[in-house]
Amino acid sequence: MDPSQVKIPPMKDLTVDNITENVIRINSLCDDPRMKYVLERLVTHLHDFARETRLSSQEWMTGLKFLTEVGQICTDVRQEYILLSDVLGLSILVDSIDHPKPSGSTEGTVLGPFHTHEAEELPAGGAMSKDPEGEPLLVVCTIRDTNGAPVEGVKIDIWETDSTGHYDVQHADREGPDGRCIMHSDKEGIFWFNAITPVPYPIPHDGPVGRLLKKLGRHPYRPSHMHFMFEKEGFDHLITALYLRNDPFETSDAVFGVKDSLVVDLGRAGPEYAAKYGVSEDHKLLTYDFVLVSDVETRELREKNSKAALDKLGRKVKIVNGLPIPELD
Amino acid sequence: MDPSQVKIPPMKDLTVDNITENVIRINSLCDDPRMKYVLERLVTHLHDFARETRLSSQEWMTGLKFLTEVGQICTDVRQEYILLSDVLGLSILVDSIDHPKPSGSTEGTVLGPFHTHEAEELPAGGAMSKDPEGEPLLVVCTIRDTNGAPVEGVKIDIWETDSTGHYDVQHADREGPDGRCIMHSDKEGIFWFNAITPVPYPIPHDGPVGRLLKKLGRHPYRPSHMHFMFEKEGFDHLITALYLRNDPFETSDAVFGVKDSLVVDLGRAGPEYAAKYGVSEDHKLLTYDFVLVSDVETRELREKNSKAALDKLGRKVKIVNGLPIPELD
Numbered sequence: 001m002d003p004s005q006v007k008i009p010p011m012k013d014l015t016v017d018n019i020t021e022n023v024i025r026i027n028s029l030c031d032d033p034r035m036k037y038v039l040e041r042l043v044t045h046l047h048d049f050a051r052e053t054r055l056s057s058q059e060w061m062t063g064l065k066f067l068t069e070v071g072q073i074c075t076d077v078r079q080e081y082i083l084l085s086d087v088l089g090l091s092i093l094v095d096s097i098d099h100p101k102p103s104g105s106t107e108g109t110v111l112g113p114f115h116t117h118e119a120e121e122l123p124a125g126g127a128m129s130k131d132p133e134g135e136p137l138l139v140v141c142t143i144r145d146t147n148g149a150p151v152e153g154v155k156i157d158i159w160e161t162d163s164t165g166h167y168d169v170q171h172a173d174r175e176g177p178d179g180r181c182i183m184h185s186d187k188e189g190i191f192w193f194n195a196i197t198p199v200p201y202p203i204p205h206d207g208p209v210g211r212l213l214k215k216l217g218r219h220p221y222r223p224s225h226m227h228f229m230f231e232k233e234g235f236d237h238l239i240t241a242l243y244l245r246n247d248p249f250e251t252s253d254a255v256f257g258v259k260d261s262l263v264v265d266l267g268r269a270g271p272e273y274a275a276k277y278g279v280s281e282d283h284k285l286l287t288y289d290f291v292l293v294s295d296v297e298t299r300e301l302r303e304k305n306s307k308a309a310l311d312k313l314g315r316k317v318k319i320v321n322g323l324p325i326p327e328l329d
Numbered sequence: 330m331d332p333s334q335v336k337i338p339p340m341k342d343l344t345v346d347n348i349t350e351n352v353i354r355i356n357s358l359c360d361d362p363r364m365k366y367v368l369e370r371l372v373t374h375l376h377d378f379a380r381e382t383r384l385s386s387q388e389w390m391t392g393l394k395f396l397t398e399v400g401q402i403c404t405d406v407r408q409e410y411i412l413l414s415d416v417l418g419l420s421i422l423v424d425s426i427d428h429p430k431p432s433g434s435t436e437g438t439v440l441g442p443f444h445t446h447e448a449e450e451l452p453a454g455g456a457m458s459k460d461p462e463g464e465p466l467l468v469v470c471t472i473r474d475t476n477g478a479p480v481e482g483v484k485i486d487i488w489e490t491d492s493t494g495h496y497d498v499q500h501a502d503r504e505g506p507d508g509r510c511i512m513h514s515d516k517e518g519i520f521w522f523n524a525i526t527p528v529p530y531p532i533p534h535d536g537p538v539g540r541l542l543k544k545l546g547r548h549p550y551r552p553s554h555m556h557f558m559f560e561k562e563g564f565d566h567l568i569t570a571l572y573l574r575n576d577p578f579e580t581s582d583a584v585f586g587v588k589d590s591l592v593v594d595l596g597r598a599g600p601e602y603a604a605k606y607g608v609s610e611d612h613k614l615l616t617y618d619f620v621l622v623s624d625v626e627t628r629e630l631r632e633k634n635s636k637a638a639l640d641k642l643g644r645k646v647k648i649v650n651g652l653p654i655p656e657l658d
Contacts, residue, residue, distance in 0.1 A: 008547065008548070008580075008581040010580030010581070011580050011581065011582075011585070011587070013588060013589040014421060014425075014585055014587065014588050015425070016422060016425045016426060019418045019421060019422050019425070019585065020418070022418065022585065023417060023418035023585065026547060026581060026585075027545045027546075027547065029545070029546030029547070030544065030545045030546050031546060032544070035544065035545075037382065038382050038384070038388065039545065041378050041381050041382050042378060042417075043417055043418065045374035045375070045377060045378045046374070046417060046419055047418065047419065047422055048374060049370050049371060049374045050419060050422050050423055050426065051422070051426070051638060052370050052638075052639070052642060052644070053366065053367050053370050053652075053653070054426050054427075054631075054634075054635045054638065054639075054652060054653050055367070055423050055426060055427075056423075056426075056427050056651075056652060057423055057424065057427045057428075059367065059652075060414070060419070060420075060423045064408070064410040064411060064414060067396065067399075067400060067410050068399075068400045068403045068408070068410050069400070070396075070397075070400060071396060071397045071398070071399060071400010071401050071403070072400050072401060072403065074397045074400070074401065079393070079397070081393040081394075081396050081397050082393060085389070085393060088352060088371075088372055088375060089348045089349070089351065089352035089372065089376065090375055090376065090379060090389070091389075092343060092348060093345060093348050093376055093379050093380070094379055094384050094385075094386055094389045095386065096343075096344070096345045096348075097345060097379065097380070097383050097384060097385075098383075098384075098385050098386045099386075215359065215361070215364065216356045216358070216359045216364075216368065217356075217358030217359050217360060218337065218355060218356065218358070219337070251337075251339030251340050252337040252339065252340065252355060253340075256340070256343055256348065256351065256352065256355075258340070258343070259342060259343050260342040302383075305383075306383045309380060309381075309383065310381070310383075313381060315381070322385075323382075323383060323385060323388075324382070324383050
């Protein structure tokens with residue numbers, strides 16, 4: 001390149017203490033203000049991390065090798081970086097920031113790596129699992145908005161493991177989708193189906209993330225749960241799951257997905273449900289009332305939370321495209 | 330696994346604000362106190378980064394995809410994660426923390442990705458470059474300890490690009506090592522050799538790190554320099570480089586390697602050096618007096634700096650195996 005085109009503000013003599021401001025200075029020509037802000041915070045935290053731990057060259061190299069391995073084990077069907085983000089609690093944090101929920105609405109949780117786009121539409125009352133070993137479970141749910149009105153025509157994506165704790169895609173010999181379906185809520189906001197009782201299972205732990213968990217003295221298990229994803233124009237996309245109370249891993253989920261409001265007790269159908277849904281009275285039953293938040297409410301709450309969090313940090317921000325960037329004086 | 334073996338302290342209900350303490354809590358069974366401390370700081374900074382930027386799910390996914398690509402482009406001869414660490418200023422910071430230099434000694438700088446282990450021993454006065462297009466440069470250096478005494482028998486590893494700005498390993502058709510050599514200092518601590526005048530060159534920028542630099546409005550160039558690595562038992566391993574003053578990229582090095590004390594002026598041999606080293610009087614000349622620090626001095630200074638930095642942060646630490654871990658109350 002033509003050196004005369006170097007417009008970067010000159011750096012000062014580099015020391016342990018001023019390297020951070022020098023890197024921020026050299027990045028200051030970035031013409032995307034949001035990216036500039038994200039990089040400024042990234043560099044600041046990365047450097048403070050090294051300064052606070054007095055990170056050794058050997059540890060630095062161990063870290064870079066680990067990150068390289070995490071990248072190299074990724075394939076079209078395995079995303080080890082999402083897994084790393086999950087076990088460090090970053091995934092649930094980002095979801096909570098990006099999809100804030102007003103009081104009374106259904107909270108979101110981690111998507112996990114096993115959602116697919118091949119589930120088939122299931123009519124009301126259909127069976128989503130072909131596993132004969134699973135314990136039958138009747139699931140009856142409603143969907144309402146934050147004013148309590150039923151929401152019709154919501155697309156609901158539902159997925160769970162088989163009775164051995166494996167999703168269909170984890171079986172090399174599978175013949176098609178199983179343990180997953182798409183449903184739509186009816187006029188009364190109701191959707192119902194037949195499933196099997198969820199069981200606990202480990203996240204993939206034969207790679208670098210599994211080795212990290214082992215070194216940290218952690219197990220790779222997730223408590224028993226069923227995944228739900230809700231989509232309807234005008235409503236914030238909701239990715240969530242319901243967790244069974246008293247699961248042995250309820251308070252030590254490897255990916256931090258459990259929230260109190262998402263923990264459910266399974267019951268029995270009893271006479272009313274047995275008659276209405278055609279099961280025996282002692283058939284296992286899961287009921288839940290989901291509450292969706294509108295796009296508008298979500299955007300307002302997200303912006304309000306951003307302002308509050310950054311004011312607390314003493315940072316003046318303005319919201320551009322829904323995201324904070326520093327307010328320049 | 331047997332769920333009764335779950336000894337992890339139970340998490341509290343997860344929120345944006347308490348996810349960090351919950352992750353630290355779940356990691357608290359790690360039996361390596363240093364790793365536990367490093368992870369505690371890592372998780373804290375990672376989460377604060379997300380909270381301060383209000384990181385969106387889309388940005389999070391962009392970041393994870395970037396990290397995946399950085400890992401996937403790595404090969405035996407390309408380490409894109411080191412490059413990423415270099416352009417974010419982390420490499421020079423870690424080197425400065427791990428190899429602190431008392432006043433008056435030679436500062437270290439980034440190793441870069443082009444050091445090899447195949448350089449051949451060069452006798453005093455030999456030529457390290459076979460490039461006929463390079464501008465000849467006589468290099469005459471001394472090595473002393475911090476008391477001013479010459480240090481004999483230091484192994485010195487030296488490498489530079491050819492006149493086109495490429496290291497030997499970047500030429501697919503190269504026949505053997507070129508532009509690199511091993512020397513040893515003599516009784517008076519002197520080593521001298523014939524080289525070519527260094528030229529600026531870009532770091533590899535055809536991968537994800539190059540794309541990042543472009544988005545940040547940065548160029549990929551490094552100012553003209555020559556690498557030196559010093560090794561002798563009892564002395565701290567010194568990785569450094571000398572930079573030519575007034576290089577167009579002197580104040581905007583893509584990897585933050587330039588320190589004032591390592592910037593040199595090239596001179597001319599003049600009558601004395603011409604007679605002594607067998608070159609013409611107007612032959613270009615580089616002289617430098619390197620000062621090595623003993624292992625003992627380095628360790629003491631590293632520990633002193635660690636204590637000071639962590640006291641300043643209000644953290645009580647003890648030094649174990651040369652590295653700080655929190656002092657438990």
